[in-house]
Amino acid sequence: MRLRNHPILEFKEQRVIHFTFDGQDITALEGDTIAAALHAAGIRTLSHSLRRHHPRGLFCAIGKCSSCLMEVDGCPNVKTCLVPVKDGMVVKSQDGWGRFPSATSRKDYQRKEIPTRETDIAIVGAGPAGLSAAIYAARLGARVMVMDENYLVGGQLIKQTHMFFGSKDHYAKTRGIDIGTLLRQQCDELAIEILTECSVIGYYHPHELAMVHKRKLNHVKAKAVIIATGASENMLTFPGNDLPGVYGAGAIQTLMNVYKVKPAERVLMVGAGNIGVIVSYQLLQAGVDVVAVVEATPKIGAYQVHASKLVRCGVPILTSHSIVKAYGNESVEGAVVAQLDNKWNIIPGTERDVAIDTICLSVGLNPASEILDQAGCRMLYIPELGGQVAVIDRNMETSVSGLYVAGDVSGIEEASSAMLEGRLAGVAAVQSLHGSSPQIEKLKHEIQSGLDALRTGPFGEKTRIGNKIMTEAAS
Amino acid sequence: MKHDYINTGILRLTDFQVPPPERRRAGRVIMIECVQNIPCNPCSTICPQGAITIEGDITNIPVVDFSKCNGCGLCVANCPGLAIFMVDESIGDNSAEVGIPYEFSPFPEKGEIVSVYDRSGKIICDGEIVRVRNPKSYNKTAVIYFRVPIQFSLDARFIKRKADKAKTPIH
Ligand SMILES: Cc1cc2nc3c(=O)[nH]c(=O)nc-3n(C[C@H](O)[C@H](O)[C@H](O)COP(=O)(O)OP(=O)(O)OC[C@H]3O[C@@H](n4cnc5c(N)ncnc54)[C@H](O)[C@@H]3O)c2cc1C
Ligand code: SF4
Ligand code: SF4
Ligand code: FES
Numbered sequence: 274m275r276l277r278n279h280p281i282l283e284f285k286e287q288r289v290i291h292f293t294f295d296g297q298d299i300t301a302l303e304g305d306t307i308a309a310a311l312h313a314a315g316i317r318t319l320s321h322s323l324r325r326h327h328p329r330g331l332f333c334a335i336g337k338c339s340s341c342l343m344e345v346d347g348c349p350n351v352k353t354c355l356v357p358v359k360d361g362m363v364v365k366s367q368d369g370w371g372r373f374p375s376a377t378s379r380k381d382y383q384r385k386e387i388p389t390r391e392t393d394i395a396i397v398g399a400g401p402a403g404l405s406a407a408i409y410a411a412r413l414g415a416r417v418m419v420m421d422e423n424y425l426v427g428g429q430l431i432k433q434t435h436m437f438f439g440s441k442d443h444y445a446k447t448r449g450i451d452i453g454t455l456l457r458q459q460c461d462e463l464a465i466e467i468l469t470e471c472s473v474i475g476y477y478h479p480h481e482l483a484m485v486h487k488r489k490l491n492h493v494k495a496k497a498v499i500i501a502t503g504a505s506e507n508m509l510t511f512p513g514n515d516l517p518g519v520y521g522a523g524a525i526q527t528l529m530n531v532y533k534v535k536p537a538e539r540v541l542m543v544g545a546g547n548i549g550v551i552v553s554y555q556l557l558q559a560g561v562d563v564v565a566v567v568e569a570t571p572k573i574g575a576y577q578v579h580a581s582k583l584v585r586c587g588v589p590i591l592t593s594h595s596i597v598k599a600y601g602n603e604s605v606e607g608a609v610v611a612q613l614d615n616k617w618n619i620i621p622g623t624e625r626d627v628a629i630d631t632i633c634l635s636v637g638l639n640p641a642s643e644i645l646d647q648a649g650c651r652m653l654y655i656p657e658l659g660g661q662v663a664v665i666d667r668n669m670e671t672s673v674s675g676l677y678v679a680g681d682v683s684g685i686e687e688a689s690s691a692m693l694e695g696r697l698a699g700v701a702a703v704q705s706l707h708g709s710s711p712q713i714e715k716l717k718h719e720i721q722s723g724l725d726a727l728r729t730g731p732f733g734e735k736t737r738i739g740n741k742i743m744t745e746a747a748s
Numbered sequence: 749m750k751h752d753y754i755n756t757g758i759l760r761l762t763d764f765q766v767p768p769p770e771r772r773r774a775g776r777v778i779m780i781e782c783v784q785n786i787p788c789n790p791c792s793t794i795c796p797q798g799a800i801t802i803e804g805d806i807t808n809i810p811v812v813d814f815s816k817c818n819g820c821g822l823c824v825a826n827c828p829g830l831a832i833f834m835v836d837e838s839i840g841d842n843s844a845e846v847g848i849p850y851e852f853s854p855f856p857e858k859g860e861i862v863s864v865y866d867r868s869g870k871i872i873c874d875g876e877i878v879r880v881r882n883p884k885s886y887n888k889t890a891v892i893y894f895r896v897p898i899q900f901s902l903d904a905r906f907i908k909r910k911a912d913k914a915k916t917p918i919h
Contacts (some may be wrong), residue, residue: 280853281888436828436889438788440806445829446790448887533906551758572754577784578829580757585906587869592755669826730785730807 274535275313276559281434282533291655292362299364302569303641306424307353308334308341309532317342317517317604317653319353320367328603330517336422336472337505337641343367347375348382348488354524355470357424361475382488389403392418394702395474395495397644400428401553401688403501403681404456406702411463413703413713418493419465420484422472425531427453428680429523430688432530434558435551438576441722443689452688455658476648497675497702501695504638504659504681507542509543512598518605522552522635530561537631541608542566545590546574549635554583556633559736567594567610569617576732585628592692597624599632608632625665638685645682648673653746657739658684664747666719668701675703684739693724696698758868759783761902767814772837772901776819776847778811779902780810782831791823824849831909834893835901844901845878851894856878856909864896865906873900875907 278280287302294311296739301310308319308331318328318340331341336355345351349371353364365551394410396403399421407417425431433449444452460467468486473493475483482493504602506521508514520536522544528536538562542553545568553563557681566583571593573580597609597619612623639660646652650663651672662680670677679698680691697720726737753759759781767777780791780800785807792802792810799816800823802808824832824847834847856862856877864875875894882890896904 278853280851436826436887438786440787440789441793445788446794446826489758573757575757576754576786576829577757577759578782578786578831581753581759581781581867582830584757585867586867587865587906587908590757591867626845706879726806730787732784732786733807744846 274315276529276533276535279533280558282364282530284533290358290360292358292360292364293393294364295366295400299442301358303358305358305532307343307345307351307358307362309352309354309528309534310358312528312536313532313534313711319517321369322515323369324482327367328516328517329515330525330604331520332508333521334503334527338521344371346381346487347378349374351653355423375700382490384489387490387492389492389494390418391494393495393706394418394497394499394699395419395493396499396501398428398501398503398680398682399423399426399469400501400503400547400680400691401430401452401456401702402503402682402691402695402698403428403499404460405692406499406501406677406679406699407465407467408456408459408463409696409699410703411465411718413700415703415706417465419460419467419468420471420473420486420493421467421469422708424469426457426467426469430456432523432526433688434530434555437688438729439689444694445726449688473644476644476676478649478673489662492509497677497705498680498699499677499679499695499702500643501679501691502641502682502696504640504685506634507637507639509596509634509636511596513600513605513608514600516599516605517603518598518601518630519632519634522548522633525631525633526552526555528560529724530555534558535561537561539564539629540631540633541596541610541629542633542635543594543596544568544574544635545580546635546637548580549633550575550579550583550590552633552635553588554586554658555577557583557586557588563588564629566590567596568592569595569613571615582696593621596632605630605632638681640682640685642682645671645676645678649674650676655684655739657735662743666744666747668704668717669698670701670705675702675705682738686736687727690724690736691726691728695719696720697724751916753783755782756868759790764904765812765814767812767835769837772835772844774853775838776821776834776836776845777814777817778812778819778823779829779833779835780808780812782829784828785809786829788828791827794826795823796820821847821881821891825881825889826892830889833905834891837898841893842898843895845895846875846892846901846904847893848905848907850890851906852887852912854909855882855890856892856907860909862894862907862909864894864900864904865908866900866903867905869906872903873897875904909912
């Protein structure tokens with residue numbers, strides 16, 4: 274089902290297109306990804322698992338989890354959450370590994386020669402961090418190229434319909450979606466090249482990248498590289514967690530706020546951090562019922578203002594509660610939740626059955642740092658920063674000289690800090706090319722103090738601890 | 749266990765600054781329900797009267813000077829936390845007017861009777877819509893003013909259209 278009216282989203286005329294799914298004709302709107310179009314048509318099972326052939330639905334909707342793999346125009350293992358639908362596309366659900374690509378589909382990506390693209394600074398990821406890095410580096414005169422595997426520019430901002438916190442300098446009270454547009458405009462004014470549908474799959478010394486643009490392999494040569502690949506949503510273990518209908522909260526947010534698909538009728542949200550609470554509120558805005566938010570710890574992690582605005586709408590946040598199991602045949606039909614004691618054990622007799630069709634997990638994010646590891650950066654597991662991160666200095670530079678990071682990939686925080694880190698990495702990367710100047714030192718100092726200011730207060734504590742561990746490790 | 753907003757998301761009147769009764773009886777005035785040290789400050793920069801201040805760090809909490817607030821409503825629409833509300837006990841006839849930020853569609857209409865919810869999401873009374881303010885400058889966060897019996901003036905925090913409620917499946 275599609276959303277018809279919404280308090281925040283705007284509806285534009287979209288061309289109707291047709292494709293087939295397992296032989297069945299599906300009507301879609303131009304701009305849908307394959308997975309979004311299938312959801313709009315009420316289809317949640319996209320494939321079956323490798324060994325036990327369990328039904329599989331999408332989980333992340335941003336290309337990070339591989340649970341949406343399907344065969345598209347003869348090519349197996351296509352991430353259908355990233356690929357836009359085209360008229361006449363032939364989409365098939367995939368059971369297991371899939372078949373060897375057909376001869377016609379092989380033509381799509383076979384190449385006699387692999388072209389090389391050269392730039393000063395190559396930036397991986399067009400979220401708030403990557404775009405800010407590009408803007409600041411380009412302003413200082415560097416040639417930059419931004420690559421993103423999504424076909425839309427803006428990273429997580431494109432689905433965030435709520436107003437952001439912060440100060441004027443971080444676009445406070447502007448909606449995330451509008452911040453994305455503003456950053457995009459600034460890039461356009463600076464004539465920054467942004468390549469979409471473009472996955473960076475490997476780093477080679479010094480500063481060469483293997484990149485797949487619309488299924489074709491490319492070679493990128495740069496003088497410095499900034500990795501701003503963001504994060505992926507964590508899974509939670511419970512029986513039934515692999516049923517279609519169990520989604521990452523961000524995935525549900527993508528379906529409803531980017532593709533305007535009504536993603537569910539009745540939802541159970543797991544996790545009362547900012548994302549869980551914000552997405553619950555946005556589900557209400559899309560006309561979806563949220564039965565409750567369950568949170569295993571005794572405390573709500575989200576900002577009080579976000580929690581309060583949800584609870585007053587009639588959605589309870591049940592702390593010291595968790596999901597025991599999900600059940601259903603092809604897809605989620607219900608869940609059991611229960612109260613936990615202070616040792617995380619289920620209190621017998623408190624189990625409750627809730628009839629829902631969707632479970633959203635918002636149990637944390639994990640830095641998407643694989644490329645950094647592959648590049649040989651010194652890595653460290655820092656739980657306070659969300660997981661495996663590259664060890665960096667005050668300039669966002671990793672142990673590999675000229676390789677920088679910015680945003681969630683360097684530690685889970687917020688868009689406001691992602692933008693500042695992006696600016697800093699952009700400026701520092703230019704410095705590595707052209708040497709320092711009083712202007713560069715001043716800029717860096719301003720950005721660093723801005724970051725320190727954001728991280729004051731109790732909600733910045735995790736990052737402060739994480740960064741301290743990092744600094745100690747670096748020295 | 750102590751049942752605090754940190755466990756439930758529900759604030760109590762003792763958790764934040766409430767305008768004194770004389771001030772409420774004198775006309776529209778805000779209540780800010782934002783009690784944690786979060787990195788945010790638009791309320792303090794947008795108020796034309798300088799009624800809201802955040803001293804020092806951006807993570808400090810906002811403080812209101814109720815005598816400076818003239819009830820214009822700008823901060824209600826511009827607070828990203830949707831944490832600022834308006835109250836007016838100057839109406840007489842045992843009713844009070846409450847203003848809340850509202851981001852649901854469609855908007856209720858003037859004169860419509862709606863269900864009124866408190867901070868815990870419980871229905872406490874009916875309310876009558878008095879005004880729907882949604883100028884472009886509010887950027888899609890409307891401010892909706894409605895009338896409630898005066899005993900609910902400090903607790904009315906959300907409204908639902910009766911038509912919308914009927915659509916919610918009951919299990
Ligand atoms: C529901 C929700 C609410 C939020 N609310 C707020 C808020 O109120 N205020 C706030 O400040 N922040 C908020 N955030 C956090 C904020 O969105 C993130 O911290 C921010 O988007 C991180 O920016 P980033 O640029 O590091 O990563 P992202 O925005 O995730 O961007 C990373 C980009 O990299 C691309 N990419 C990844 N790997 C590759 C690859 N190998 N090749 C090419 N491209 C790749 C991805 O496609 C993506 O576009 C919220 C987040 C969520 C999910
Ligand atoms: S209502 Fe108007 S005058 Fe009162 S605090 Fe808000 S912005 Fe200032
Ligand atoms: S703008 Fe709203 S959320 Fe931000 S500090 Fe002010 S009252 Fe709190
Ligand atoms: S990769 Fe497509 S849903 Fe995760």
